[in-house]
Amino acid sequence: MSKPEIGIGLVGSGFMGRCHANAFRSVAGLFDVPAEPRLRVLADASDEQAAQAALSLGFARGTGDWQDLVADESVDIVAITAPNVLHAPIAHAAIAAGKTVYCEKPLSTTAALALEMTEAAEASGIVTLVGFNFLRNPMIKLARDIISSGEIGEVTGFRGRHAENYMADPDVPHSFRTDPQGGGAVADIGSHIISMARYLVGPIARVQADCRTIHRTRPKAPGASERAPVEVDDMTHALLRFNSGVSGSLEANWAATARTMDLSWEISGTKGAMAFTQERMNELQLWSGTQGRSGYTRIESGPAHPPYGQFCPAPGHHLGFNDLKVIEVAELLAAHSGGPACGPDFREAYEVQRTVEAMQASHAEREWVCV
Numbered sequence: 001m002s003k004p005e006i007g008i009g010l011v012g013s014g015f016m017g018r019c020h021a022n023a024f025r026s027v028a029g030l031f032d033v034p035a036e037p038r039l040r041v042l043a044d045a046s047d048e049q050a051a052q053a054a055l056s057l058g059f060a061r062g063t064g065d066w067q068d069l070v071a072d073e074s075v076d077i078v079a080i081t082a083p084n085v086l087h088a089p090i091a092h093a094a095i096a097a098g099k100t101v102y103c104e105k106p107l108s109t110t111a112a113l114a115l116e117m118t119e120a121a122e123a124s125g126i127v128t129l130v131g132f133n134f135l136r137n138p139m140i141k142l143a144r145d146i147i148s149s150g151e152i153g154e155v156t157g158f159r160g161r162h163a164e165n166y167m168a169d170p171d172v173p174h175s176f177r178t179d180p181q182g183g184g185a186v187a188d189i190g191s192h193i194i195s196m197a198r199y200l201v202g203p204i205a206r207v208q209a210d211c212r213t214i215h216r217t218r219p220k221a222p223g224a225s226e227r228a229p230v231e232v233d234d235m236t237h238a239l240l241r242f243n244s245g246v247s248g249s250l251e252a253n254w255a256a257t258a259r260t261m262d263l264s265w266e267i268s269g270t271k272g273a274m275a276f277t278q279e280r281m282n283e284l285q286l287w288s289g290t291q292g293r294s295g296y297t298r299i300e301s302g303p304a305h306p307p308y309g310q311f312c313p314a315p316g317h318h319l320g321f322n323d324l325k326v327i328e329v330a331e332l333l334a335a336h337s338g339g340p341a342c343g344p345d346f347r348e349a350y351e352v353q354r355t356v357e358a359m360q361a362s363h364a365e366r367e368w369v370c371v
């Protein structure tokens with residue numbers, strides 16, 4: 001008997017749009033999903049762009065109007081990979097139409113808007129999921145299980161970092177990321193390491209942050225010679241105090257020369273410690289201190305760490321970035337079809353956004369700010 005179909009509408013076909021399309025195309029071949037995704041409508045900034053992207057990414061049709069996508073009755077899940085400023089209006093329209101909403105991070109441009117989205121979604125009872133895909137890594141799940149098992153004792157410290165180099169060149173032009181509504185490095189990639197900190201250690205109670213703009217001007221647009229001021233941070237450093245009392249620190253930096261994907265952390269406990277970097281995403285470093293030896297032991301990912309085995313039966317052959325999105329989509333399809341709830345949902349993404357804003361407020365006020 002053939003499985004039911006789920007209609008997918010995707011808004012945006014850039015970096016993340018391609019990644020979402022790949023995940024929806026391949027998930028049914030890797031996971032026992034309750035229903036088969038069908039790529040129905042792709043919306044982009046113009047009809048022409050959308051038609052071209054629909055053709056290359058395998059969607060039945062393209063449209064230059066995302067409202068047309070949301071109104072299409074054959075679309076069950078609206079995936080939002082457009083610039084941040086569009087997340088709220090698209091999500092609200094999709095919620096009103098009773099669709100499942102799968103939105104990229106950061107959820108919105110302000111915590112207030114993120115809360116409105118969250119409350120609207122909760123009132124309508126729809127399924128929501130936000131693209132904090134790095135949490136989908138089986139090594140991260142393993143780290144959380146190790147913490148829960150008590151193997152490293154009581155957690156005492158968290159040091160996290162998300163550092164990349166994509167804005168290190170002062171001639172990288174303005175984009176939605178450097179728009180004040182884009183939120184800067186602290187919202188763009190800080191949101192990822194904040195979500196990771198919350199996933200592993202729990203809610204953050206207060207922060208003291210220092211935000212800094214390294215490149216004060218950038219070209220106004222791609223190819224433009226005229227430059228415009230930059231009003232957002234290139235790097236933010238923050239001290240953290242978690243609700244549990246754990247203390248720590250965090251860095252968000254998109255101008256980190258030489259770094260391409262250093263979403264990394266180290267967690268210390270009273271009996272052991274763990275360390276991870278996304279640049280070596282198939283490894284978790286563990287020191288459990290039981291044999292009296294110093295130094296980390298490297299745990300390599302493999303079928304023993306679900307859902308690795310869905311992709312490959314052999315250990316050490318490695319998952320990649322796009323696979324995390326496939327795992328995310330598999331969980332989304334299950335939740336959409338009445339299976340276990342998936343997360344991070346809008347409420348969790350709102351909590352992440354509150355933490356981002358607390359860091360910005362702390363920088364402005366030069367003091368600790370409660371989240």
Ligand SMILES: NC(=O)c1ccc[n+]([C@@H]2O[C@H](COP(=O)([O-])OP(=O)(O)OC[C@H]3O[C@@H](n4cnc5c(N)ncnc54)[C@H](O)[C@@H]3O)[C@@H](O)[C@H]2O)c1
Nearest residue numbers: 012013014015016043044045081082083084104105106131
């Ligand atoms: N989860 C992750 O790891 C991750 C990584 C990168 C980006 N993101 C997030 O994904 C989102 C998109 O980022 P990106 O890097 O893909 O950007 P991008 O610039 O590569 O793509 C944005 C897409 O949105 C389209 N768009 C612009 N205006 C539109 C409109 N009015 N209607 C429909 N489409 C429109 C653009 O044409 C483009 O196709 C952002 O919110 C970003 O924070 C998440």
